[in-house]
Amino acid sequence: NFKEVDDAIHYRQAAFGMIAHNFGDMGAMLKGKKDYDAAIFAMRATNVAALSKLPLEGFVSGSDTGSTEALAKIWSDKTDFDAKMKTFQENADLLALAAGTSDKKQIKQAFINTGKSCKGCHDVYKKD
Template sequence: EFKKPADAIHYRQAVFEVMAHNFADIGAMVKAKKPFDKATVLMRAQNVATLSKLPLEGFIEGTSSGHTDALPVIWENKADFEAKLTAMQQNAAQLLQAAQSGDEDAVKQAFAVTGKSCKACHDLYKKD
């Protein structure tokens, strides 16, 4: 439970921020901005997969005003929003599997798929 709406907003933003930091480091490696290090990719992918399960809790009704980019349409389309969030979690789990396999091409592909599922939600439900 959150004491006030702003706490729910802050919670989900904190989760997304830590997710983005971890996801971006995998991105730097698959885009060859830095050397591909299997152990680091695995650690990052574990973090992303775990964090992917957390933000939904923060999307409580009445938290689309104030310091947030979340659009009110989320709560008019909550089933679709949750389906897209679930797809992202499944893709993050696939990314973790790829990281566990150590196969760089598999990581690259799973990274791209996961990024698309981040964007799918942002396109509809996040302010630009």
Template structure:
């Protein structure tokens, strides 16, 4: 029974990013989706950042939960950049669609850094979390510098 539930959960997690792109009836829907995913990721990043800076006490379960949301949103957000979604209400630079390989590489780098942060969060080692959080921040900043309008 546990194996069946785990299999269903894994299938859902794998299929979610793939099906997300197909759900956008209008370009505006994709923009809203990715903005929402990034906003959620940012909110949870802020929570972990407060712990990393010592502004909030470390709680392993809370950090692990926040990082799990960050990691999932980092995958979902990037399913919402289909062609023709560089709309005026989007902060996305047109370079995203001109440099698809570089943009995809930046997304994959950030997702890789999120994976490291997830492993650190699960370990309970606050110093490892701080180090991995720095890598996430650097990868986010690099993508924002290249592909996001202020």
């Protein structure tokens, strides 16, 4: 358990920050903004899959105020929020699996699916 609500907010923000760093680098490789390195890409995909399991724990009740972009709707629609988070985790797991192959088409599709599950949640539950 977290000692303070702020600790929970920091925890989930740290996880999201690490997810964005790893996912962003994968995107740069797929878009040709930097050289594609299959080993680094696979490591990052593994990182994102593991990190995807972390943020949900930080969404404790009462943590919709303070230094956060999380909307109160998360807690009024918690079942849907949890389901969307689970979909993200599943897509991240599939991306890590794809990244272990050399099937670039499958990798790209799995990356797109994962990005959609990031955006799908942000559109509804994150302040702009």
